[in-house]
Amino acid sequence: MQGRAAVAGVGESVYYMRGKSPDSEFQLACTAIRNAVADAGLELTDIDGFVSYMDQRNDPLRLAHALGLKELRWAATTWAGGGNNAAGAVQIADAAVCAGYAKHVVAFRALAQGQFGRFGRPRGIGGRAEGDMAWKAPYGLLSPAQECALHTKRFMHDHAISQEALCDIALACYANAQRNPRAIRYGQPLTREKYHASRWIVEPFHLYDCCPENDGAAAIIVTSTERARDLLNTPVPIVAAAQGLGPKYGFSAFQGRWFPGMFYTSVGEAIWQRSGAKPADIDVLQLYENFTGPVMMTLCEMGFCAPEEVESFVADGALEGPDAKLPFNTAGGNIGEAYIHGFELVTEAVRQVRGESTCQVSDVSLSLVVAGPGYAPGSAVLFGVL
Amino acid sequence: MTRYLGDEWTLPGINDATRAWFTSGRLKVQRCDDCRTWQHPPDEICGGCQGNRLSFAECGEAGRIESFVVVHRAVHPALEDRIPYAVALVSLDDAPGVNAIGNVLNAAPDELAIGQRVRAVFEEVSQPEGGEVLRIPQWELIREAR
Numbered sequence: 001m002q003g004r005a006a007v008a009g010v011g012e013s014v015y016y017m018r019g020k021s022p023d024s025e026f027q028l029a030c031t032a033i034r035n036a037v038a039d040a041g042l043e044l045t046d047i048d049g050f051v052s053y054m055d056q057r058n059d060p061l062r063l064a065h066a067l068g069l070k071e072l073r074w075a076a077t078t079w080a081g082g083g084n085n086a087a088g089a090v091q092i093a094d095a096a097v098c099a100g101y102a103k104h105v106v107a108f109r110a111l112a113q114g115q116f117g118r119f120g121r122p123r124g125i126g127g128r129a130e131g132d133m134a135w136k137a138p139y140g141l142l143s144p145a146q147e148c149a150l151h152t153k154r155f156m157h158d159h160a161i162s163q164e165a166l167c168d169i170a171l172a173c174y175a176n177a178q179r180n181p182r183a184i185r186y187g188q189p190l191t192r193e194k195y196h197a198s199r200w201i202v203e204p205f206h207l208y209d210c211c212p213e214n215d216g217a218a219a220i221i222v223t224s225t226e227r228a229r230d231l232l233n234t235p236v237p238i239v240a241a242a243q244g245l246g247p248k249y250g251f252s253a254f255q256g257r258w259f260p261g262m263f264y265t266s267v268g269e270a271i272w273q274r275s276g277a278k279p280a281d282i283d284v285l286q287l288y289e290n291f292t293g294p295v296m297m298t299l300c301e302m303g304f305c306a307p308e309e310v311e312s313f314v315a316d317g318a319l320e321g322p323d324a325k326l327p328f329n330t331a332g333g334n335i336g337e338a339y340i341h342g343f344e345l346v347t348e349a350v351r352q353v354r355g356e357s358t359c360q361v362s363d364v365s366l367s368l369v370v371a372g373p374g375y376a377p378g379s380a381v382l383f384g385v386l
Numbered sequence: 387m388t389r390y391l392g393d394e395w396t397l398p399g400i401n402d403a404t405r406a407w408f409t410s411g412r413l414k415v416q417r418c419d420d421c422r423t424w425q426h427p428p429d430e431i432c433g434g435c436q437g438n439r440l441s442f443a444e445c446g447e448a449g450r451i452e453s454f455v456v457v458h459r460a461v462h463p464a465l466e467d468r469i470p471y472a473v474a475l476v477s478l479d480d481a482p483g484v485n486a487i488g489n490v491l492n493a494a495p496d497e498l499a500i501g502q503r504v505r506a507v508f509e510e511v512s513q514p515e516g517g518e519v520l521r522i523p524q525w526e527l528i529r530e531a532r
């Protein structure tokens with residue numbers, strides 16, 4: 001908070017198509033963490049905390065033993081949800097370091113869907129549908145794509161938004177991925193014609209509105225800004241971080257209080273209040289695109305533009321490349337680089353401040369990550385410069 | 387009666403939270419006995435007044451399509467021969483703020499539009515394993531007389 005803690009290192013595994021990783025999920029996690037530690041110029045024995053999010057299977061004690069830690073002073077995860085808490089995990093690491101509970105905290109996410117099955121597969125089918133799924137699955141509403149499409153359809157209707165807005169967001173992710181050799185979609189450019197010719201997954205989402213599913217891991221090291229000054233790379237201070245209120249589950253999100261929405265209004269308010277910045281001050285934005293429609297809605301909720309303006313806000317390459325009006329998902333994002341549940345957006349946001357992106361924006365002083373829309377609690381983290 | 391997605395398709399688990407909606411043959415939604423807040427899905431505490439005196443109250447059968455999607459990619463093999471199918475979000479006239487997921491039984495996906503008026507109908511499923519009979523709320527377009 002307020003720059004007292006900083007990211008000292010970033011690391012990733014190689015990213016693979018779903019099921020193609022030769023390594024197990026735990027091995028991928030260890031690879032990303034080792035790479036982040038080396039990037040910071042630290043030793044593994046300096047690490048004393050782990051934070052992750054979602055149904056994280058790589059528990060901190062197993063990691064601590066595998067990586068030879070001497071101490072484990074902080075181990076925490078966010079509540080439930082999905083990629084919505086990719087930035088919330090950074091917030092917890094930030095809190096631990098600022099409070100002095102731990103010195104070098106790893107925040108990370110790893111997934112290998114060949115090993116553990118697809119994350120995005122529908123649950124609650126086969127037998128009776130229970131819990132949240134009881135209200136949806138009997139009617140054939142099963143996947144995150146379908147749920148986000150239901151919100152998007154109404155939002156487009158209310159604000160007279162055309163399919164081109166979704167297309168423009170997908171095009172930006174693909175264009176930026178063409179600059180990034182790490183990206184799964186590197187060497188696979190997308191055109192407007194190809195977008196429109198692609199099959200529907202669930203209207204209003206074409207194939208290219210949906211992120212792929214991938215195997216891989218990404219990690220960062222959070223430490224105090226003071227300590228980070230003595231390490232290998234330029235510290236990237238955490239200026240502000242936030243989680244926000246939202247509906248209980250997917251079905252609750254369809255109730256009048258929340259529908260249609262992505263639950264980022266309160267996250268945005270907290271980020272702007274805590275940082276003193278405003279949307280127009282953001283030099284580069286990473287915004288989790290599980291699907292393109294939620295990106296459009298979240299831009300509005302975070303205060304970047306009004307719903308009536310969003311179609312022109314994203315049009316004409318406004319999000320594409322390092323010189324864009326608003327440089328966005330500069331490594332390709334979930335859609336273009338890899339779907340590591342948004343943690344690849346965190347590492348990219350840090351690289352932008354360090355000047356190491358494959359789509360480097362000039363003079364970055366505020367680099368924002370907005371995590372997964374459509375599921376609550378949402379989260380965001382704003383990085384700055386020393 | 388054949389269900390919209392086929393008779394073999396997944397049914398809801400029945401418990402204290404779901405029984406009123408899926409078995410009563412009426413639109414029954416949780417309502418606070420004290421502050422009269424409608425609450426859907428049900429929970430154990432009223433979000434309006436934090437009380438715990440909650441029961442299920444009947445609503446009229448009229449509603450409005452708030453949104454819908456057309457599913458083209460089956461995410462389960464049992465739905466391969468059902469695509470494209472539509473899933474609608476319907477608001478209940480008598481319970482402001484309460485929306486239900488459902489299928490519109492008398493309309494093709496391309497006939498649907500946001501704002502259309504619908505009324506509830508019920509798909510009855512008798513349980514071969516001897517469980518409770520289900521009466522799953524669904525919807526029909528109210529077609530304007532020409």
Ligand SMILES: [Zn+2]
Binds near residue numbers: 420421422423436
């Ligand atoms: Zn009440």
